[in-house]
Amino acid sequence: xxxxxxxxxxxxxxxxxxxxxxxxxxxxxxxxxxxxxxxxxxxxxxxxxxxxxxxxxxxxxxxxxxxxxxxxxxxxxxxxxxxxxxxxxxxxxxxxxxxxxxxxxxxxxxxxxxxxxxxxxxxxxxxxxxxxxxxxxxxxxxxxxxxxxxxxxxxxxxxxxxxxxxxxxxxxxxxxxxxxxxxxxxxxxxxxxxxxxxxxxxxxxxxxxxxxxxxxxxxxxxxxxxxxxxxxxxxxxxxxxxxxxxxxxxxxxxxxxxxxxxxxxxxxxxxxxxxxxxxxxxxxxxxxxxxxxxxxxxxxxxxxxxxxxxxxxxxxxxxxxxxxxxxxxxxxxxxxxxxxxxxxxxxxxxxxxxxxxxxxxxxxxxxxxxxxxxxxxxxxxxxxx
Numbered sequence: 001x002x003x004x005x006x007x008x009x010x011x012x013x014x015x016x017x018x019x020x021x022x023x024x025x026x027x028x029x030x031x032x033x034x035x036x037x038x039x040x041x042x043x044x045x046x047x048x049x050x051x052x053x054x055x056x057x058x059x060x061x062x063x064x065x066x067x068x069x070x071x072x073x074x075x076x077x078x079x080x081x082x083x084x085x086x087x088x089x090x091x092x093x094x095x096x097x098x099x100x101x102x103x104x105x106x107x108x109x110x111x112x113x114x115x116x117x118x119x120x121x122x123x124x125x126x127x128x129x130x131x132x133x134x135x136x137x138x139x140x141x142x143x144x145x146x147x148x149x150x151x152x153x154x155x156x157x158x159x160x161x162x163x164x165x166x167x168x169x170x171x172x173x174x175x176x177x178x179x180x181x182x183x184x185x186x187x188x189x190x191x192x193x194x195x196x197x198x199x200x201x202x203x204x205x206x207x208x209x210x211x212x213x214x215x216x217x218x219x220x221x222x223x224x225x226x227x228x229x230x231x232x233x234x235x236x237x238x239x240x241x242x243x244x245x246x247x248x249x250x251x252x253x254x255x256x257x258x259x260x261x262x263x264x265x266x267x268x269x270x271x272x273x274x275x276x277x278x279x280x281x282x283x284x285x286x287x288x289x290x291x292x293x294x295x296x297x298x299x300x301x302x303x304x305x306x307x308x309x310x311x312x313x314x315x316x317x318x319x320x321x322x323x324x325x326x327x328x329x330x331x332x333x334x335x336x337x338x339x340x341x342x343x344x345x346x347x348x349x350x351x352x353x354x355x356x357x358x359x360x361x362x363x364x365x366x367x368x369x370x371x372x373x374x375x376x377x378x379x380x381x382x383x384x385x
Contacts, residue, residue, distance in 0.1 A: 002263055002304075003263055003266045003267045003270065003297070004263065004266075004297065004300055004301050004304055005301075006301060006304055006305070009308035009311070009312070010308075010312065011074055011308065011311055011312050011315060012074075012078075013074075016074055016075065016078050019075060019078050019079070020078050020081075020082055022055065022056075022057075023057060023078060023079050023082035023083070024082050024086065026051070026052065026055055026057060027082060027083055027086035027088050028086060030048060030051055031044075031048065031083075031086065031088045031091070032086060032087065032088070034048075035087065035088060035090075035213065038090065038213035039090070039212045039213045039359075040212075041213075042167075042205050042212060042213065042215060043167055043168060043205070043213065043214070043215035044090065044091055044092075044213055044214075044215075046126075046168065048091070049093070049123035049126055050122070050123040050124070051123070052093060052123055053121060053122040053123030053124070054122075054123070056069055057079050057093065058093065058096065058097060058120065058121055058122070058123050059097060059101055059117065059120050059121035060072070060075035060076050060079065060097060061073060061075070061076060061097070061098070061101060061102060061105060062101060062105060062117050062120070062121050063105070066113050066114065066117035066118055066121070067117060067118035067121045067122065068117065068121045072315060073098065073249065073311070073314055073315060074311065074315055076094065076097045076098040076253070077098075077253075077256055077311055079093070079094070079097065080094040080097075080098065080253060080256050080257065080260070081256055081259070081260045082260075083260075084256075084257050084260035084261050084264070085260040085261075085263055085264050086264075087264065087356060087359070087360075089211060089213075089214075089257070089261070089359075089360075089363045090211045090212065090213030090214035090363075091213070091214070092126070092128075092164050092165040092214055092215075094253055094257070095127075095128075095129070095164050095165065095253075096120065096126060096127040096128075096165065098249060098250070098253050099129060099246070099249070099250050099253065100120070100127030100128065100129050100171070100173055101117070101120055101127060102246055102249065103129070103173050103189065103232060103242065103246060104116055104117060104120075104173075104191070104232070105117070106242075106245075106246070107189070107232045107233045107238075107242055108232060109229070109234075111229065112191070112229070112232070116171060116191065119170075119171075120171065124170075125170040125171050126165050126168050126169050126170050126171070127165065127169060127170075127171050127172075127173070128163055128164060128165040128166055128169035128171070128172045128173070129163075129164075129172070129173040129174075129175075130160040130163050130166075130172050130173065130174045130175060130192075130219055131143075131160070131175045131243075132160060132161055132162045132163070133145065133158065133159060133160055133161065134159055134161050134218075140175060140187065140240065140243055141183050141184035141187060141240055142183075143158075143175050143176065143177055143187065144158055144159075144177075145157065145158025145159070145160065145174070145175065145176040145177065145221060146158060146176055146177045146178075146180065147176035147177065147178050147188060147190055148178075149178070149228075149236075150225070152227065152228050153225045153226060153227055153228060154178075154190065154225070154226050154228060154230065154231065155223050155224070155225055156174065156176055156190060156192065156221045156223075156224040156225075156226060157221055157222065157223050157224070158176065158221050159203075159218065159219065159220050159221070160174070160218070160219040160220075160221075161203075161206075161217075161218045161219070162206065162216055162370070163216065163217050163218070163219050164214060164215075164216055165214075165215060166202065166205075166215060166216060166217025166218070166219055167202055167205050167215035167217045168215050169194070170193060170194065170195065171191060171192075171193055172191070172192045172193075172194065172219070173189055173190070173191055173192075173232070174189065174190045174191070174192050174221070175187060175188075175189060175239060175243070176188060176189075176190060176239075178236040178237060179236065179237065182237065184240040185237050185240070186236075186237055187237065187239035187240040187243070188231060188232075188233070188236045188237060188238065188239040189231070189232040189233065189238075189239040189242055189243075190226055190230045190231055190232065191226075191230050191232060192221070192224060192226055192230065197224050197225060197226060198224070198225065199221065199222040199223045199224040199225065200219070200220070200221060200222070200224050201219070201220040201222060202217055202218070202219060202220075203217060203218025203219065203220055204217065204218050205217050206218065208366070209362050209365060209366070210359065210361075210362030210363035210364070210365060210366060211362075211363050211366060244321070247321070247324070247371075247372070248314070248319050248320070248321050248323075248324035249314065249319075249324075250371050251324040251325060251327065251328035251371050251372065251377070252307075252310055252311070252314055252319065252324050252327055252328070253371075254328050254331075254332065254367055254370070254371045255307055255310070255324075255327035255328050255330075255331040255332070256307060256311075257367060258331040258332045258334070258335035258364070258367055259300075259303060259304060259307050259331055259335075261335055261339070261360055261363070261364060262300050262303065262331075262334065262335050262338050262339075263300065263304075264356070264360065265335075265338055265339045265342045265357060265360055266293070266296060266297060266300060266338070266342065268342070268355075268356050268357055268360075269293070269342040269345055269346070269357065270284075270293065272345070272346060272349075272355075272357075273289055273293075273345055276346075276349075278347075283345060289345055292341055292344075292345065293345075295341075296338045296341055296342065299334055299337075299338065300334075300338065303330070303331055303334055306326075306327065306330075306331075307327060307331065310323060310324065310327045321380055322380055322381050322383070322384045325372075325376075325377035325378075325380040325381050326377070326381055328371060328372070328374070328377055329368075329374040329377035329378060329381075332364070332367040332368045332374060333368060333374060335364050335367065336364050336365060336367075336368065339357065339360050339361050339364050340361065342357055343357050343358070343361055
């Protein structure tokens with residue numbers, strides 16, 4: 001049972017319980033023994049993607065007609081939670097699964113689905129999405145990257161940064177302006193396959209505070225020519241609507257990352273304070289330790305109930321933008337606070353990289369920024385007041 005002691009949520013089925021167990025075994029056996037090496041190398045072995053694909057841990061939401069299991073977001077939620085609870089925070093699989101793939105499932109043509117989805121499911125192809133630019137992140141309707149129609153092709157020119165899976169991706173959903181004069185209505189999405197085009201360059205693999213095993217990179221589009229059928233959707237100008245429709249799932253996914261790490265931080269810390277002694281007694285026996293952990297557990301329990309509520313609503317197609325924004329901002333803020341309080345109970349050892357709490361402290365911070373900053377989340381919530 002989880003450290004939180006909650007009953008199984010209503011959206012968890014017996015099938016999902018089995019998936020959770022399979023996912024745990026995969027992350028424990030195939031990932032944990034190599035994770036420190038991946039942190040040093042700045043990316044995760046490509047073979048892991050193929051193994052994940054063979055076990056059915058990629059493309060859970062892809063219909064059977066395109067090589068997937070025909071599952072739902074519930075399957076991706078389970079896989080994501082287990083990856084982060086196991087400490088495999090830098091793996092870009094959840095983004096590949098629950099952010100990149102749904103764009104093709106929902107907006108791709110039949111030919112596009114047949115062409116791209118099977119390889120994304122098998123792990124032969126790694127997905128990324130290129131939204132953020134050097135000049136800005138959250139303001140998607142004002143992206144600078146442009147895609148100009150040229151006969152049966154589009155010519156894409158611009159730069160992207162902070163791109164998860166950027167150094168290893170084989171398929172990149174790229175946000176670009178097809179008509180700069182139309183604002184949000186001039187935004188379109190394109191699928192760029194780096195190996196199939198000229199003019200595409202990968203820049204630096206960025207040196208980050210945390211999530212070092214994730215290959216976060218710069219991308220450059222120097223007049224990249226893509227076929228006209230690389231456009232997602234039947235016509236130009238639908239990209240901003242597509243992004244707005246999919247961003248609630250992305251933000252819920254980030255909240256699930258945070259929830260998993262909260263539970264991991266509490267589990268690790270409880271194990272430590274029950275063993276470590278100071279002034280002749282265990283750390284857990286000090287009233288201050290008990291009160292700190294009692295507060296953390298209480299906040300975590302309330303957060304988990306809210307996350308399960310959001311997942312249930314999303315599975316029914318009822319999760320709105322404001323509620324998803326609440327989940328993303330509140331859980332990522334709470335995660336940083338709880339991890340910080342847990343680290344304090346370790347004393348000086350909490351600052352040592354040999355203890356998992358130190359890496360959790362570093363890895364957690366970016367979640368208040370990516371997927372839309374928490375300040376933007378508050379603006380979206382405020383519009384409902």
